[in-house]
Amino acid sequence: MTSAHTISVRDKAPLSARIGKILLFILLVILLLAFILPFILVIFNAFKSMNDITANPMAAVGAHGFTLKNFVGAMAKMKFWTVLGNSVIITTCATILTILFSAMAAFVIARNPQWKASMILLTAMVASMVIPFQVLMVPIVSVYGGLFGILNSRITLILMHVGFSVSMATFMFHGSIRSNIPVELEEAADIDGCSRWKTFWTIVFPLLKPMIATVTVIDAMAFWNDYLLPSLILQKPSSLWTIPIATQQFYGTYSTDLGLVLAALLLAMLPILVLYLFLQRFIVEGVTSGAVKG
Amino acid sequence: MKRNKLSYKAGQFLMFAGPAAFLFIMVVIVPLIYGLYLTLTSWDGVSLSKPFVGLANYQAALADTEYWQALLLTVIYSVITVVITNIVAFALAYMVTSGIKGQNLFRAGFFIPNLIGGIVLGYVWKFIFNRVFVSVGSAIAGGATVPSLLSTPKGALFALIFVSVWQYAGYMMLIYIAGFMGVDNSLKEAALIDGCSPSKAMWNVTIPLMRTSFVTCIFLTTTRCFMVYDINLSLTKGDPYKSSVLAAMHVYNKAFTEKQFGVGQAEALVLFLICAIVGLIQVYVGRKGEVQA
Numbered sequence: 001m002t003s004a005h006t007i008s009v010r011d012k013a014p015l016s017a018r019i020g021k022i023l024l025f026i027l028l029v030i031l032l033l034a035f036i037l038p039f040i041l042v043i044f045n046a047f048k049s050m051n052d053i054t055a056n057p058m059a060a061v062g063a064h065g066f067t068l069k070n071f072v073g074a075m076a077k078m079k080f081w082t083v084l085g086n087s088v089i090i091t092t093c094a095t096i097l098t099i100l101f102s103a104m105a106a107f108v109i110a111r112n113p114q115w116k117a118s119m120i121l122l123t124a125m126v127a128s129m130v131i132p133f134q135v136l137m138v139p140i141v142s143v144y145g146g147l148f149g150i151l152n153s154r155i156t157l158i159l160m161h162v163g164f165s166v167s168m169a170t171f172m173f174h175g176s177i178r179s180n181i182p183v184e185l186e187e188a189a190d191i192d193g194c195s196r197w198k199t200f201w202t203i204v205f206p207l208l209k210p211m212i213a214t215v216t217v218i219d220a221m222a223f224w225n226d227y228l229l230p231s232l233i234l235q236k237p238s239s240l241w242t243i244p245i246a247t248q249q250f251y252g253t254y255s256t257d258l259g260l261v262l263a264a265l266l267l268a269m270l271p272i273l274v275l276y277l278f279l280q281r282f283i284v285e286g287v288t289s290g291a292v293k294g
Numbered sequence: 295m296k297r298n299k300l301s302y303k304a305g306q307f308l309m310f311a312g313p314a315a316f317l318f319i320m321v322v323i324v325p326l327i328y329g330l331y332l333t334l335t336s337w338d339g340v341s342l343s344k345p346f347v348g349l350a351n352y353q354a355a356l357a358d359t360e361y362w363q364a365l366l367l368t369v370i371y372s373v374i375t376v377v378i379t380n381i382v383a384f385a386l387a388y389m390v391t392s393g394i395k396g397q398n399l400f401r402a403g404f405f406i407p408n409l410i411g412g413i414v415l416g417y418v419w420k421f422i423f424n425r426v427f428v429s430v431g432s433a434i435a436g437g438a439t440v441p442s443l444l445s446t447p448k449g450a451l452f453a454l455i456f457v458s459v460w461q462y463a464g465y466m467m468l469i470y471i472a473g474f475m476g477v478d479n480s481l482k483e484a485a486l487i488d489g490c491s492p493s494k495a496m497w498n499v500t501i502p503l504m505r506t507s508f509v510t511c512i513f514l515t516t517t518r519c520f521m522v523y524d525i526n527l528s529l530t531k532g533d534p535y536k537s538s539v540l541a542a543m544h545v546y547n548k549a550f551t552e553k554q555f556g557v558g559q560a561e562a563l564v565l566f567l568i569c570a571i572v573g574l575i576q577v578y579v580g581r582k583g584e585v586q587a
Binding site: 021024025027028031032035036038039041042045053054056057058097100101102104105107108109112115117118121124125128130131132133134135136137138139140141142143159160162163164166167170196197200221224225226227228244247248251258261262265268269272273276280281283284287288291292 | 303304306307309310311313314315317318320321322323324325326328329332337386389390392394395396398400401402403404405406407408409410411412413414417418419421422425426429430460464465468469471472510514517520521523524527528542545546549550555558559562563565566569570573
């Protein structure tokens with residue numbers, strides 16, 4: 001009876017409101033299609049020959065049919081597997097190190113706020129978050145290229161990525177430890193004779209999972225898409241390049257060969273789009289909580 | 295008790311915070327200080343000697359008309375982009391929180407441009423502007439070839455704003471969605487029962503309660519716009535005739551193309567100061583009238 005009742009109530013919702021909902025839905029569908037139209041057009045045209053692209057870039061399939069030639073060429077010319085490997089290695093290592101180092105730092109700062117060193121480090125980190133990369137890029141090239149000569153190395157880039165992102169991540173972990181992890185848990189471990197180091201890894205770190213997920217999403221996306229820092233650190237040889245650098249260089253060399261360029265662009269976007277298909281909710285949540293807390 | 299000893303404290307601190315502190319200092323603090331020193335030298339980027347020139351670089355920065363043009367253009371670009379992005383993002387957030395079917399799908403879809411870096415996005419749009427729009431425009435114009443928007447200074451600026459809004463709107467939408475979710479529905483319902491029209495309830499109840507979301511979004515879009523480089527490089531490359539060079543690109547070119555590292559660094563610092571002041575004003579103004587719910 002109750003269910004029948006609710007249904008009848010819903011049916012009585014004013015017709016205008018229901019029409020409004022339908023119109024809104026149609027509007028959103030159109031907007032979404034317009035939003036992703038650039039990607040759709042890249043996909044369409046990446047499988048066409050040069051003549052077909054120039055003849056009609058809006059057509060889904062060209063007059064000369066479907067071709068994979070562009071992809072074969074782009075993959076070889078941009079050394080796709082090499083640069084993909086570089087991007088994967090650099091993003092993975094930098095993300096893991098950022099998480100480990102900043103969770104550790106946040107732990108000692110959060111539990112010993114009365115220490116001078118804790119206060120100075122946290123203040124410096126928070127204040128540094130407003131410094132744009134453009135202010136640091138010249139000195140970085142000067143110090144690490146000129147004085148130390150350690151550019152053109154993936155390890156240097158990874159450590160620099162970590163150095164730039166620890167401040168934000170430490171700040172976020174710090175908040176999470178202070179508000180979500182009861183000190184009593186650690187005190188119990190302490191009484192049982194567990195060292196601080198062990199307490200952190202066995203008790204605190206596993207409880208930080210939600211924040212680890214957020215930091216992973218934010219930093220992995222930032223590292224994967226970063227262009228300016230990698231382009232300054234990894235100049236040569238080209239076997240060190242990441243996907244954004246390779247895309248930029250590729251465009252500079254082959255910009256007249258449209259099919260090739262579009263295939264390269266699609267290849268550059270593909271890994272993260274595929275990942276998004278599977279981790280969409282996780283990524284959206286991570287970005288939201290990161291933006292709101294940070 | 296051994297835990298009160300300084301050596302124990304130092305050991306604990308270094309063990310946990312050492313790696314993060316070391317990298318942070320090496321990558322942020324050292325370059326920041328060294329950068330201040332560089333602005334006082336006329337380093338060319340290659341030689342080992344860095345002749346001391348005092349404040350000459352700052353004078354050169356102040357006298358660099360191209361720099362001020364780039365800054366002015368950046369301000370115009372930023373103001374327009376920030377306003378439109380936030381209007382679009384708010385509207386999108388409003389639409390996808392109205393209990394419509396498939397709203398998670400819409401949210402995920404509008405966010406897609408943010409997954410991809412500015413370099414790739416810029417080239418994708420370059421193709422759209424130079425090929426697709428030209429081809430469609432020419433078809434509409436009945437065969438006459440329509441020039442690409444990117445070939446005129448105003449068109450290039452428009453393209454930069456357009457692509458930035460397109461990218462950032464989906465991101466800011468997520469923050470506004472979180473804001474909408476945070477507004478207690480009963481407050482809005484109370485206003486409606488008291489005879490408030492839905493649009494008035496939106497203006498006088500929901501929007502004031504979402505003040506934090508607005509402050510966050512406006513701050514984030516402003517700082518991003520001031521420092522934008524990737525899209526500028528790939529979409530317009532500063533063309534036509536250097537008319538679309540934004541501040542960050544000008545600084546990069548000054549230092550790395552013209553090899554005037556001292557001047558470039560001084561200009562970067564000035565840019566940073568302007569950006570920091572704008573940010574502080576925004577946060578201050580935003581906090582001042584915060585509504586307690």
